Amino acid sequence: MxxxxxxxxxxxxxxxxxxxxxxxxxxxxxxxxxKQVTEGPFVLYEKYSRRDVSLLMNCGRDLSSIMYGMKRIGDDVFIFVTYHKVDAKSDELQYAEGKPDYADAFTDSMIFRWDSQIGKGPESSYMQDVTGAKRKHLLVKKSDAEASFYYMGTFDIISVVGDKKIDNRGNKKDITKVTMKMHQAVREDLLKYLESNLLDEEKKAI
The missing domain is CATH 1.20.5 (Single alpha-helices involved in coiled-coils or other helix-helix interfaces)
Incomplete structure (x- = not known):
């Protein structure tokens, strides 16, 4: 040859x-x-899996199996959000798979509102990991049908408020409602995509 x-x-x-x-x-x-270059190895609006985050942050091993909702890695914290949540399938359950109806959404191109896991109040070690991190990163995917998340950039926390939610067993549990301000405005086309109705997207695909 x-x-x-x-x-x-x-x-x-x-x-x-x-x-x-x-x-x-x-x-x-x-x-x-x-301008989409950010502090660290991530590029704005590129898609990353949880495994990608593990590799890029030099974790030494794949942490994707424990990287749900929030993960603190050294001085960095990563918030993983599914924009459109699955509805509960049973009338007896208030939330799908025992998860509360997290009010995770952008109110505009700069402000994102995020609810902590149920049972995690403002003083919990979980929330201390979030608020105490030097760098805070937000990753969002539209639905569970997508395997990877869009990297939305870094943010500052502008408010942390304790609240209560009722779990599927009827018990009131602590929760923390966080308001974030992105360091860079989210790209308009991506924001429209995330906010568009899933049913409309499915109809287009048919």
């Missing part, structure tokens, strides 16, 4: 390789030389 060095002597083959390299350089510049 013809070796690679031999192939490079072919002008057309060499031109195709140069074109591929140029496309790669342009793609790199488009992602990393513009």
């Amino acid at each position: 013809m070796g690679y060095a031999k192939r490079l002597q072919n002008k057309e083959f060499c031109k195709q390789i140069e074109d591929l390299i140029q496309v790669g350089l342009w793609r790199y510049q488009d992602k990393f030389d513009r």
Whole structure:
């Protein structure tokens, strides 16, 4: 078989390789030389799985199996949100799979409101991990049908308020309602996509 060095002597083959390299350089510049570059290894609006986050944060092992809702890694905390929640399937259950109806949503391109896990009040170690992190990251996916999350960027917490919710056993539990302010306004087209109705998306796909 013809070796690679031999192939490079072919002008057309060499031109195709140069074109591929140029496309790669342009793609790199488009992602990393513009405003979507953030502090750390993440790029705004790129999609990342929980495993990707583990690898990029040099965790040493795959933490995706315990990376739900919130995960603190050193000085960084990651909030994982599913924008459209699954409804409870039984009339006897108030929440799907025992989870409360988290009020997780953008109120505009800068403000995001997030509810902690049920049973986690403002003074809990869970919330201390969130509020005490030096860098706070938000990742959002539209529904459970998507495996990866859009990286929405870093944020500051502007308010933390304790509240109560009733779990599926009828018990009142602590919960924390957090208001975040993004460091960069969320891209309008992505915000519209996340907020669009799932049924409308399914109809378009048919």
